[in-house]
Amino acid sequence: MCSKATPEELYLKTLSQEPENQETPIPFIGMEHVHPSLFYRRNHFTYPEAPAEGITVDGLVESPGFFSLADIHALPSRTVETVLECAGNKRSLFEPKAFGEPWGKGAVSQGKWKGVPLKVFLEAAGWNKEAAVEVITVAGDKGERPDKKDIYAYARSLPVEKAADPDTIIAYEYNGRPLSFKHGAPLRLIVPGWYAMASMKWMERITVSKDAFDGPFQSIDYVYYPHKNSRKDAFPVTTMNVNSIIQSPADMEIKKEGTQVIEGIAWSGEAVIEQVEVSTDGGQTWGEARLEHQSGTAYTWTKWAFEWQEAEAGEYTVMARACDAQGRQQPMQAFWNQKGYGYNAVEEIQVKLK
Amino acid sequence: MCSKATPEELYLKTLSQEPENQETPIPFIGMEHVHPSLFYRRNHFTYPEAPAEGITVDGLVESPGFFSLADIHALPSRTVETVLECAGNKRSLFEPKAFGEPWGKGAVSQGKWKGVPLKVFLEAAGWNKEAAVEVITVAGDKGERPDKKDIYAYARSLPVEKAADPDTIIAYEYNGRPLSFKHGAPLRLIVPGWYAMASMKWMERITVSKDAFDGPFQSIDYVYYPHKNSRKDAFPVTTMNVNSIIQSPADMEIKKEGTQVIEGIAWSGEAVIEQVEVSTDGGQTWGEARLEHQSGTAYTWTKWAFEWQEAEAGEYTVMARACDAQGRQQPMQAFWNQKGYGYNAVEEIQVKLK
Known part of the structure; x- marks a missing residue:
């Protein structure tokens, strides 16, 4: 059922139209890079009318300036595969x-992005790396927020170290083809390893700053x-948590008894997946799944499969939990937070065998 | 956000690929007939390879025989609008x-079907209505079930009265165009008012029977x-329960405070919707929604809207409950049953106003 390379009869699931928020049909996505038509879309605002055709660099730099698309295509490129x-x-x-x-579970996709490292722009403009505290990135989409009266552009910041990471790129290609408008063309920031609020579409401006950025999206x-009712103990969302999805069987599926493949x-x-364990008894005992490392990078997902031998008729709670090379493992209970970020509790479905 | 006539950037949501089961993006569907590309698809088996191009009538009839598509198009037609x-x-x-x-909430759609009443076939073949107990209908799709070893065609039966209802038709058109294969072409049974397991696609055979049908889909x-664990008190699924859906706001949506339209x-x-009530305080108090009767038939849905005046910031549980002309009202708690049919509890979402 899984691993279909073509998106035939598969579609995005629409959560909202304005702004457009749509999920990837994740149970049916294989190891390949997700087709652009099935890559989830998450927008804060309606689509921008005319995003800038280039990047402005300013702030703590010797030579503030503008890089046109032609300039950018002439710069040394880098390709990054990432979730x-x-x-x-x-x-x-x-x-x-x-x-x-x-x-649901489909606000995740992976693919191959080609562009120019953010640090190339910073170095070309002569940034003052020692004085810099953050690098602010500003996108071309803007609008009202439910909690504010003014119009805000979508803008965030990166710590200096992440901004200078060679894998943090400003991309103009996806899966070997020009980036599509809905996924950020002409230019999209890609920040591998971080949750994708950082990977902003329609990138327009880089500002090197001596202060911490305090825009509302930051x-x-x-x-x-x-x-629930306070801002005590708050801390920023950055790196993705270790996570997994059971793609098959489907939750609440009814199947014939016998050997089942759970995958x-x-x-x-920011770490390779080292282990995925599967439980077919609601978490009492665990067996190790087989991993298919395709690229072996810390930024891509790993496909896994587990053979559940000669399963008998009955109702089962099937679980999966991943562990990464830094020893981080999915917890039994997700870390609850007001805005509902970073859910990564042990993945769980129920199946009935007849 | 709602009532878009064109299906631009709206898609079906895939639950399974083989067989193909896909939901309509119901929050974004208006009063119009659902576009065929957005009509939900529910299949028990993979698609049939070569469904019969006509209908065989047999059993308790004077003249068993076959009606070709040409025969059927020459018979008196009837058009039925139905959910x-x-x-x-x-x-x-x-x-x-x-x-x-x-x-989820999207295994429902409505549209306009044109075809020939089932009773026209029964009368043309000279059925023995007095001796008949049920009319068995057999479709062209077949396959294995998780609980059986044999291959079964999808087959069910109707009581004589429902089979003889002039609105029960064998359709060849949908929304003024030839029926599409995935929705049952060449011929689909349409049984208005009943849950749609009765409205079988790829109709092939009508058998007038003196016995109650006992196929597994019946x-x-x-x-x-x-x-949970017995078949005690079992009874068949027939007529649709009174039901409603809140299309907007979306569940868990965050909006600006002030007047809200809930729709x-x-x-x-088998009855017209007479009343829809909305509660914005978790069911303590209810206000009446405005109904837009489009066609006024008992088989179509009614669009409704409720103005929630000057709503203040806070978290709210918003509910809707419909009542039909037979006095049936959505219950606070759905009638639980093993196989999960007929869910129609009071519709409920949560919204946060800022």
Whole structure:
């Protein structure tokens, strides 16, 4: 059922139209790079009318200036394969429920992005790396927020170290083809390993700053608030948590008894997946799944499969939990937070065998 | 956000590929007839390779025989506008959960079907209506079931009265165009008012029978089993329950405070919707929604809207409940049954206003 390379009769699932928020049909996606028509779409605003055709660099730099698309295509390029996952992926699984787009498991995709490292722009403009505290990135989409009266552009910041990472790129190609408008053309920031609020579409501006950025998409949204009614203990959303999805069987599926193949994907923010375990008895005992490392990078997902031998008729809770090379493992209970970010509890489905 | 006539950037949501089961993006569907590309698809088996190009009539009839497509197009036609709803629609909302396809709210659509009343075939063949107990209908799709070893065609039966209802038709057109293969071409049975397991695609055979039919899609599936581990008190799934959907706001949506429009659709099996009430305080108080009767038939859905005046910031549970002309009202708690059919509890979402 899985691993179909072509997107025939598979579609995005629409959560909202304005702005357009749509999920990838993740149970049916294989190891390959996700077709652009099936890559999830997450927008804060309606699509921008005329995103800039180039990048402005300013702030703590010797030579502020503008890089046109022609300039950018002439710069040394880099290709990065990475998972992008919305920080709100699996939000609908939180208990108590968290407000916001009720993403299921499909606000995650992966693919191959080609572009120019952000640091190439910073170095070309002569940034003052020692004085810099953050690099602010500004996108071309803007609009109203439910909690504010003004119009805000979508803007965020990166710490200096992540901005200077050679894998943080400004991309103009996806899967070997020009990036599509809905996925950020002409230019999209790709920040591998981080939740994808950082990988902003329609990139327009890079500002090297001596201060921490306090725009609402940095200081209000994409912050973990662990308590229901306060901002105590808040901390920012950055790296993706270790996570997995059972792609088959489907939740609540009824199947014939006998040997079953349980399969899925697993990924983590900045580390290779080392182990995926599967339980068919609700978490009492665990067996190790077989991993198919395709590229072996820390940024891509790993497909896994587990053979459940001669399963007898009955109702079962099937679980999967991944562990990455940094020893991070999916917890039994997700870390609840007000805005519902970073859900990564042990993956769980139920199946009935007859 | 709602009522878009064109299906641009809206798609079906795939639950399974083989067989193909896909939901309509119901929050975005208006009063119009659902575009064929957005009409939900529910299959028990993979698509049939060569469904019969006509209808065989046999059993308790004077003149058993075959009606070709040309014969059928020459018979007097009838057009019926009706909701079709899968008996498992909203199954995923049951608590405790019920096994089977985990349909959300989108296993329902409506449209306009043109064809020939089933009774025209019965009368043309000279059926023995007095001796008949049921009319068996057999479709062209077949396959294995998880609980059986043999191959079964999809087959069911109708009581004589429903079979003889002039609105029960064998359709060859949908929304003024030839029926598409995936929705049952060349011929689909349409049984208005009943859950859509009755409205079988790829219709091939009508058998007038003096016995109650006991095929597995009649005697095992599409039966309400009210108890977890027994077949006690079982009774068949027939007419659609009174039901409603809140299309906007979306569940868990965050909006600006102020006046809100709550809108949706409501329908019932064999009666016009008379009233839809909305509660914005979790069911303590109710206000009446405005109904837009388009066609006024008992088989179509009714669009409704409710103005929630000057709503203040806060978290709210918003509910809707419909009542039909037979006095049937959505219950606070759905009638739980093993196979998860007929969910129609009061519709409920949560919204947060800022």
